[in-house]
Amino acid sequence: MLALNTLRGIRVVSAPHILDAATWPAHVTALRIAPDDIFAIAATEADAAEVEAADPHSIVVDETGFVGCWLDQQELEHITRHIEWHAPSHRPALVQGYVAGVPAKMWLTNELSLLLCASPYAAELSERIS
Numbered sequence: 001m002l003a004l005n006t007l008r009g010i011r012v013v014s015a016p017h018i019l020d021a022a023t024w025p026a027h028v029t030a031l032r033i034a035p036d037d038i039f040a041i042a043a044t045e046a047d048a049a050e051v052e053a054a055d056p057h058s059i060v061v062d063e064t065g066f067v068g069c070w071l072d073q074q075e076l077e078h079i080t081r082h083i084e085w086h087a088p089s090h091r092p093a094l095v096q097g098y099v100a101g102v103p104a105k106m107w108l109t110n111e112l113s114l115l116l117c118a119s120p121y122a123a124e125l126s127e128r129i130s
Helices: 016-021 045-054 073-080 119-129
Strands: 005-013 029-034 037-041 059-071 093-099 102-108 113-118
Touching: 005 045, 016 045, 029 093, 029 102, 045 059, 059 073, 059 119, 093 119, 102 119, 113 119
Parallel strands: none
Antiparallel strands: 005 037, 005 059, 029 037, 059 113, 093 102, 102 113
């Protein structure tokens, strides 16, 4: 059974061109969840200093509203049995849709992939994919 854990990071909301120019440390997984919104997993506010310097109106806050788990290829294959849409073959890619009937996102890379969803859906998603 996959364990969904709280994903800690920061949420950065800023003008799209500011986010386009932002760079992140190698240890940070920065997911562009909307044109003006990034969820940077394992990031700290210090990691977002560049964005704040470029746009003093940026919103940078701690984010703990998502849960997720990293998946190896075998686990990813198990999860894809619970989706009704096709995952893109090009990687990396951030995709979203229903996973086992629960709204979720997947960050697909060539090595590990990340399954994530909003915290209130954690128990339901865990139950449905087990």
